[in-house]
Amino acid sequence: MTKTGADRLADALATLGVEVAFGLPGVHNLPVWEALAGRRLIGVRHEQTAGYAADGYARATGKLGVALVTTGPGAANTLGAVGEAQASGSPVLVIATDIPSTLRKPGVVRGVLHETSDQAALFEPVTKGTFTAGTADEIAAVVLEAAALALRPQSGPVYVGIPTDLLRKPAGEIGAVPVPEPLPVPSEVDIQRARESLAAAERPLVWAGGGALRAGAGAEIGALAERLGAPVVTTFAARGLLGQAHPCLAPNPVHAPEVGALWDRADVVLGIGTDFDGLMTQNWLMPPPPKLLVVNIDAEDAAKNYPPDLTLVGDAREVTARLAEGLPRKAPPPLDDLKSQVRHRIETEEPQAAVFLDALAELDPGTVVVADMCVAGYWAGGFHRVREPRTFVYPMGWGTLGFGFPASLGAAASGARTVCVTGDGGFLYGCGDLATLAQERLPLTVLVVDDGGYGMLRFDQDQEGVAHRGVDLDTPDFVALARSFGIPAGRVEGFGAEFRAKWTELTAAAGPNVLVVGAALRPPVNTSPRWHRKGAK
Incomplete structure (x- = not known):
């Protein structure tokens, strides 16, 4: 035929x-x-x-x-x-x-x-x-x-x-799949220069970005960090790169002053698979480190924000493995107090967020969390303790509100149990695709944190001392909306005991469901109005 x-x-x-x-x-x-x-x-x-x-x-x-x-x-x-x-x-x-x-x-x-x-x-x-x-x-x-x-x-x-x-129209044979071009490889001279700088560092810091995660470089970065005794900070795109039990993993986010101090104290920073973007560096108000080494597949991308002292162009996993060769193993960095300080900050600033984050941490291994551009999503993006690579998805590349629910459909289509964290405003961008969720019976729990509008923008207006305009929304009965598509749904007020019981029930279910939580959370320190470095807004 x-x-x-x-x-x-x-x-x-x-x-x-x-x-x-x-x-x-x-x-x-x-x-x-x-x-x-x-x-x-x-x-x-x-x-x-x-x-x-x-x-x-x-x-x-x-x-x-x-x-x-x-x-x-x-x-x-x-x-x-x-x-x-x-x-x-x-x-x-x-x-x-x-x-x-x-x-x-x-x-x-x-x-x-x-x-x-x-x-x-x-x-x-x-x-x-x-x-x-x-x-x-x-x-x-x-x-x-x-x-x-x-x-x-x-x-x-x-x-x-x-x-x-x-x-x-008729078409001929398909042809062969193109053979991938080999990736660049840094010279042994440059590798040795970087290795010597890292070995001599008294306070090294590893900053790992999305390129490191996409390259599958977690094990290699973990091994290098252990040899250096260096804390590892991960960007939004690299969450889950190292397991939570890794002795070198610093708590997120770097926007917390306690964690940001690691950057300020470092004498050598090794950036792997990152471009040091404005969202991570508080619009580049983090001071340039005394020495910056970078591993990146693209030299221009690596140098566009902080000029490096040495650039190693190549695959993050292979280059990192080469850097670790011959380095002696040092004592792990003392991070327990830092983790306690970050936890105390969460509990003090927003107790409801602490409960919400604990609920995320208790999800079954392999569950994918997809967060939208909403206050609950910002808490997840900054502080969720991601256990595995590719189990946290967050739209902080371009910052597109309305990403969470439709992207979670794709994650759930992979077969992984998935949780979407979205707000009432962002969910309305694509709520018509509840029809897709019902049609495909995807393993997805949609958590809608309903604060009656655009909570982050409302906070911005409060900070500026102006009236709320355009941020308070009339919204549907989300539970009735979901049920109209044949999707089980429920609503609770706040992140209390009723939430935890309903959350445990719904996230253990095999098919789709929706949980609406009526709650207004204070934005965390990783949102731009709360950046602590002066002039960062």
Whole structure:
């Protein structure tokens, strides 16, 4: 039987080992749905959900996330999600149809249904690359090439556009998967220079970022830190890199003055897989360390914020392992008092947050927590004791409100029990995809912390002494809304005993459910209005 362009698209995804994709059908991409019959293509209710779900899946698994959407507005609806994936280095492949090639007139927008003057150009600022198939024969090769680019460190999203008429045309053989180019390797001379600086350091500090987690460098970083006797600070994107029992893991976040002092006292900082972004450094008001060594796959990325004394360009796991060779093992850093100080800060500043964080810590191993841009999410992002890599997902690359629920659909689609932490405002961005949650019966608990509006923005206005404007929201009965989709749901007030009982019940369940908690939490120190370094806001 003759294969069509849509068939070859499906074959390319199978060759890549794609087990699940997220999409929304449209008149232009129906052949793709036909070609993927019998494979797992999860239909969502908004294209932005497809992008976020693909991102959540990619972060929870380390695999390629795939979003399949239709032409024009369908493709454009993914842009917010794609921007977050780009900022967080998440390997997402967006495949969108475009108007028929036979109706395209170069340089002229003729008014074809869903026509955009240059659809690929919409994606150029928020992707690693854009591709457009010119013939049916090119579809598979373009998809394979785009996927290879998305997965290559530093990973990120890639766009593929396919004129809709090519999906039904005959297509030739699929071709081979591109062979990955070898990653750069630092010289032994530079490795030895870095090793000597680290060995001579009296107060070394390791700062590990998302690139370290994506490279799977946790064991190597832990071993190096033990040899150096160095505390390890992890960024939002690297939470879970080291196990909570590791003797060198400093408590999060570095925004807490007690933890930030580790940076201030360090005589040598080793940054691994990080760009020292504004959110982590309080807009670069952390002073440059006396000596900065960096490991990064991209030298420009490594140097754009704090000029390093030495850059080792290469894979974080391999370079870190080489750095540890021959170094004697030192005593672990004294961190117990620091951990107690951070815990005391939580209990003093917001006792309800302490209870909430304890509930997160008691989740079964392997449970993935996905947090939104909300006050409860900020507490989780800063202080949740993440036990394993890829079990905490947080949108602090671009900072996209409304990320939590749709991204948690993708994480749960991997098969992992998942908990979404969202607020009433952010949940309303995508609550229509409760239909997707019900349809797929995903293992997901959605925790909606309802403070009647945008609690973080309300705090900002209070700090400035102005009236609340635009931040207090009329919201639905979330429990009734969830139950209308056939999803079990309940509500409690505050993070007390009733919450703990309901939380234990729902997070142990096999299928989907929703728990609404009526509570207004004070924002933690990792939110910009509370940054302690002067002038940081």
